[in-house]
Amino acid sequence: MINQMKKIFTGIALFIFALNVSAQDDLLNMIEKETPKTSTPVYATFKSSRIINMQSNENMKAKHMDFRIQHRFGTTENGAYDFFGLDVAQMRLSFDYGVTDRFMIGVGRNTMNKTYDGYAKYQLMQQKTKGKNSFPIGITYYGNMAINTLTFADPTRDNFFSSRLTYCNQIIFTRKFNDYISVAISPTMVHHNLVSTGTNDIYALGIGASFKITRSTRFNVEYIPRLNGRNDIKDSKGNPMYYDAFAFGFDIETGGHVFQLHFTNAQGLIEQQFITENTNKIAFNTLRFGFNLSRTFSFDKSRK
Amino acid sequence: MKKILLTLAFAFSIMQVCNAQLFSTATGNISFFSKTPVEDIDAHSKTGLGVMNIEKLEMAFKVANPSFEFHNKLMQEHFNEKYMESEKYPFSQFSGKINEAVDLTKDGEYKVTVTGKLTIHGVEKGRTISGVIVVKDGQINIKSDFKVLVKDHNIEIPKLVTAKIAEEITVSVDITLLPKK
Missing domain, CATH: 2.40.160.40 (monomeric porin ompg)
Structure with missing residues (x-):
């Protein structure tokens, strides 16, 4: 039981230490984690509002x-x-x-x-x-x-x-x-x-x-x-x-x-x-x- | 003995995490300008992400390329599709360390240079960028203008539009960071 606890403690300690090294990349990683993973519409499915004769999904944007x-x-x-x-x-x-x-x-x-x-x-x-x-x-x-x-x-x-x-x-x-x-x-x-x-x-x-x-x-x-x-x-x-x-x-x-x-x-x-x-x-x-x-x-x- | 050491290490590492003087934002202003005799192009993102550790004087910024808004939406599409290739390289980022020994816990205006890595279009460049940091009312504001050569980042401009797109783009950053909770 105590041995197990020790292992867990060491694990956690090591993990948190690891978090602290190489701080610049760390900061980037921190941003990474907080970057909202919202999806954006894909762009340029087709080049133009017509494929050739047919209409494509592309529209003129507002104004x-x-x-x-x-x-x-x-x-x-x-x-x-x-x-x-x-x-x-x-x-x-x-x-x-x-x-x-x-x-x-x-x-x-x-x-x-x-x-x-x-x-x-x-x-x-x-x-x-x-x-x-x-x-x-x-x-x-x-x-x-x-x-x-x-x-x-x-x-x-x-x-x-x-x-x-x-x-x-x-x-x-x-x-x-x-x-x-x-x-x-x-x-x-x-x-x-x-x-x-x-x-x-x-x-x-x-x-x-x-x-x-x-x-x-x-x-x-x-x-x-x-x-x-x-x-x-x-x-x-x-x-x-x-x-x-x-x-x-x-x-x-x-x-x-x-x-x-x-x-x-x-x-x-x-x-x-x-x-x-x-x-x-x-x-x-x-x-x-x-x-x-x-x-x-x-x-x-x-x-x- | 081992136990005590481990506990100490554990407590110490927790302390470090809590003590880290972190400031951050998700609403940084980042814009860029391209000026040629034929055409002026500018675009603006209001969703720049930033984190700064004022003890270690380190900072990191990141912006999603599709978050840049252009007046001309066709340019916006071309920016993402043809030049930044945002599907492959969705973000531009910078991380670096302040060279001067400044105490950012005190209010004031500090002229600094920051040395670090600028990554655009998947190409990393070592850069030293100068800027001004203003600490006031528990907020940190960072302002900087710097130039980016498109060819430094393997961004190719087709011959047909070379007259319209500058080889040197001015990037302008105005980011206010608040204490991170």
Whole structure:
């Protein structure tokens, strides 16, 4: 019994002595122990608010604005005749604005079908690193509404404003696995108020991934299979009219700018167009070159 | 005899722990500035951690890199993602010992130099940093401005932005320590 006590005493004494040696490192260790282990949201899951065509979980932070120019050229199938598609271009101009750090709104204008779009995006849950309150994935909601402003195809019949409207709802699940790999899976619903044939609601599953190459460049790839109505609409030869969207490309980031250069078979720059109205097969000669150019401005002048 | 010795040792070590004149904080102000003709960048953390032993004249500070707030949140993201690599190296820290023999138990203003180790971006550098310590009303305030060369800590600045980010960053520390309970 006494022997045991002795041992315990010696143990404790040694332990406390040990605590006292090498005091500078000791102080650091002391801080270490008291550092609250609260988790922080992960940053830079993706480089930009778009992976390529698809939305990512990234938002503009509060009082920050993103001016975005997106271009898609024609397919390369006509070769040198139309300079591998560069003669044909359609674009989208948009302004995205961060209302809060997690809530972003935006407006855009598309060449295709002279479409205006407005949208909102909210980070419902943020992925957080290990520690207290950690959370393994990011969950983001994205919803938009678009107005096609082409003149009505048949002005003689009764045309309603509501037939110009289309909607998209999307939940974006994201995970940054490590510094090098991030993945997004986005169940999507696109609703057209007016369709010629087929269904009004198209469901799709967006799948995207981003791979870091260097500190400033990334390789991205995405594929958005539709889950219903794939063969509802046929062209004159009996082939399906619409195809799934595929894209791959690079992000190049230079301070306030992000350049996204890519190849995609999809035309159109909003979900309504590239998910449900893409008329190009996934094949080498139906790929088109495109780029997104993003410039961020900060209006946050508050003293921190 | 052995028992007495052990007890003494035990009592002595406990005394040492209790007597240690420790001051600490979790709300130290640490900021840094980068000035170039093209762009001025500054960032500020209000959650610097610090501990000081005024008997041994030793101190240690530590700050979480993601706690630095920038006006431009994109810069904040780049700071963490590209330059500090905060996932790999979440903290910057300094620990050192005051070279002068000052009595910090008495109120007053002391100009001191502190020699120790500065660790940023996982790279440890021996440094001697000068500063001013003010002891007043049972509080200790430490103020210091010092320079950090980014290349000293293996922080690479891409050619494209060299005009915007200074090679020499001024770090400014203003930390008030209270007696540790």
